[in-house]
Amino acid sequence: MSYVLAVVSALLLILMFPRFQISWLAPVALTPLLFAVMREPRPWRRFLAGYAAGVVYWFGVCYWIQYVLAVYGGLGQALGWAVFLLFCLAKALHLGLFACLAGILMRRWWAAPAVAALWVAIEVSHTFLGFAWLALGNAGIEMGLPMRLAPYTGVYGLSFVFALMAACLALALARRPRLELAWLAGLPLLVLMPHLPDAQRGRESAVLLQPNVSESEEWTQPDLERFERRLASVSLRAAMTSRSQPPSLIVWPEVPAPLYYDQDPVLRREVDGLARAAQAYVLLGTVGHTPQGDPLNSAQLVSPAGQPVSRYDKIELVPFGEYVPWPFGFARKISNQVGDFVSGRRVVVSPLNGHRIGTFICYESVFPGLVRRFAAGGAEVLFNISNDGWFGRSAARQQHLAMVRMRAAENQRWILRSTNDGVTATIDSAGRLRGSLPLYREAASVSGFTYLAAQTFYTRHGDWFAVLCAVAAALMFAVERIPRRQPELTALADLPSSTSRR
DSSP: OHHHHHHHHHHHHHHTSTTTOOGGGTTTTTHHHHHHHHTOOOHHHHHHHHHHHHHHHHHHHSTHHHHIIIIISSOHHHHHHHHHHHHHHHHHHHHHHHHHHHHHHTTSTTHHHHHHHHHHHHHHHGGGSSOOOOOGGGGGTTOTTGGGGHHHHTHHHHHHHHHHHHHHHHHHHTTOOGGGGGGGGGGGGGGGSOOOOOOOOOSEEEEEEEOOOOTTOOOOHHHHHHHHHHHHHHHHHHHHHOOSSOOSEEEOOOOSSOOOTTTOHHHHHHHHHHHHHHTSEEEEEEEEEOTTOOEEEEEEEEOTTSOEEEEEEOSSOOBTTTBOOTTOTTSOOSOOSSSOOOOOOSOOEEEETTEEEEEEEGGGGGOHHHHHHHHHTTOSEEEEEEOGGGGTTSTHHHHHHHHHHHHHHHHTOOEEEEESSSOOEEEOTTSOEEEEOOTTSOEEEEEEEOOOOOOOHHHHHOSHHHHHHHHHHHHHHHHHHSOOOOHHHHHHHTSOHHHHHO
16 A cells, blocks of 8 residues: 555656646645655665655656657667666655655654655755756746745745645644644745736847757758758848847757857858847857867857857756766767767856846756856846757656746746747746747747846845755754653663662
């Protein structure tokens, strides 16, 4: 029964995210697992129950990884499934550890906050251990009340609330004293927190391009030059149609094409000419290089005078996509580059018409601590350039979009997102989706946005809440492990002194 309950939790976690997006399951998804482990005294059985849930969860949410490995990674169907299953077995260790430790913490009267803090501590560890995707709190992106936490605690505050509610429900099902559920009394205080920003029309505008390039395109030099000219032509036409408010920026996404702004004279001529003709900055995804010649996944900003302004080099690379993690060297990477991409070293905030902007690339949207550094560095609007074409027609596109929306709410910044074939979208400072282009079509849109300079508590202080949860979970676990006084010792202490001496 413990394993059945654990798998039920995994299924509920899967259902609350896209493609199903039954978000109201978030406060109860962990309840079956917690109910199972609180009744299981054997640590290894608790671990196996959580581990089973972890395998099912990662399989159900990240099923698209097998497609990426098989089709674009060159592994074929059989080896693609094998590597994907290895991935699920490795990532399930996190949930196995959570279940093992949660069973200990559920014994105490402070079980609910202790388990919620433990969940956050385990959840944030994904960002340091190879692959992160969809924190529990991301399920609350459409929930107005819990989302008030985002500018203060980041997504992990929402994760804490959902885990706390799930733990309290498990305690209630176990008929524990009502006092142990008193932690829920703090949740109504969320109504006292400031509202997210009201929906307003953007005061500036930018062109977002969606070129819809095939991931399997075989590029010849003539084909590449035609593609570059088409990008410039579609962009200029979109910029010229916006007569009431000329765009200050044209954004090209990350694309599966060998675009080398610093080495390709044709591309450079097209981009520089576009910037001068539209009298707008141009931001494009390109392949940069280190002084040693190693390839970088980069975002290049070009001024209206046709001069390079800045370049940001992607810091957080995609496992199997842009580098091959040990020990999977046998798996050919998806990139067409010779050798692995290397990581950038610094966050870049670029000047633009008296304002400052920041650009993060594709998978970096998964890392709240990284994205906040752009806003903390002075960026007044954020841009996300991405190629989600690797996901095929899976739910991964909507999963990725949900995380980008959370980054907007955490930092209260507009985020304009330009992708290869969707989801190209405009997101306001409350994380609301203000518009998007149709999937799998070549298109361009003129999108509004507003520069915002004020910094949220989360922007200024980062993942303080996640660190606090990790420390609190460690302390509460330590308290739980402190040996208690044995009844025999108490009885011995109560004997007469002469008896004690004998």
